Amino acid sequence: MSLVTLLPFIVLIGAMFLMTRSAKKKQQAAAQMRNEMQPGTGVRTIGGMYATVKELHDDTVLLEVAPGVHAFYAKNAIGAVLDDEEYNRIVHGDGDLKVDGPIVPDDASSLTGTSDSDATDSGSPDDAKIDLGKKPEADETEAKDEAEPKDDTAPKGDATPKDGKAEGETDAK
Numbered sequence: 001m002s003l004v005t006l007l008p009f010i011v012l013i014g015a016m017f018l019m020t021r022s023a024k025k026k027q028q029a030a031a032q033m034r035n036e037m038q039p040g041t042g043v044r045t046i047g048g049m050y051a052t053v054k055e056l057h058d059d060t061v062l063l064e065v066a067p068g069v070h071a072f073y074a075k076n077a078i079g080a081v082l083d084d085e086e087y088n089r090i091v092h093g094d095g096d097l098k099v100d101g102p103i104v105p106d107d108a109s110s111l112t113g114t115s116d117s118d119a120t121d122s123g124s125p126d127d128a129k130i131d132l133g134k135k136p137e138a139d140e141t142e143a144k145d146e147a148e149p150k151d152d153t154a155p156k157g158d159a160t161p162k163d164g165k166a167e168g169e170t171d172a173k
Contacts, residue, residue, distance in 0.1 A: 034075050037061070042087025046079040050091050 037043065041053045043063065051063035051071075060072050088094040 033081050034078050037078065037081055042082040042084065042091065043078050044080045044082060045073060045077050047077070048079075050082075050087065052087075 037053050037056060039053050039055060042050065043053055043061075044050050045063075049065065051065045053061055054064050054070060055062035059075055061075055061078060063071055063073055065071055082090070
């Protein structure tokens, strides 16, 4: 066999080795993090719940979810051990929020560069707000139309419609 035919197999085995090695390192780091937990430490579970560690056992952890509310969790269910500053900031809202990037606004009006007062003051028909409600004139004309039956809707000549059913009958069985 030549080296060219063996090369894809060698590359595949090398890639598998590197992937399993990095996964094993991540597992060891997570296990070490869980073993360094102590009572009183703030944690986040893999489900996203924040709690305080009360007791540690071999495979389980007793967490205080809320004051006076305790629950047992598997150690593997602990997603992250948080330092006190981060835990208090998230759970209790203590401390200032440090933002590295720009703050995203709650609404899109600040992104357009014009406020609502600018749009109404400009007088332009495109900038004015559109009223989607019914107009009073439309209500009056609809009332007149309903009061007067139209002649073009009534069947001419024979009183039965083309489908052979009396008025109000359906195909339901």
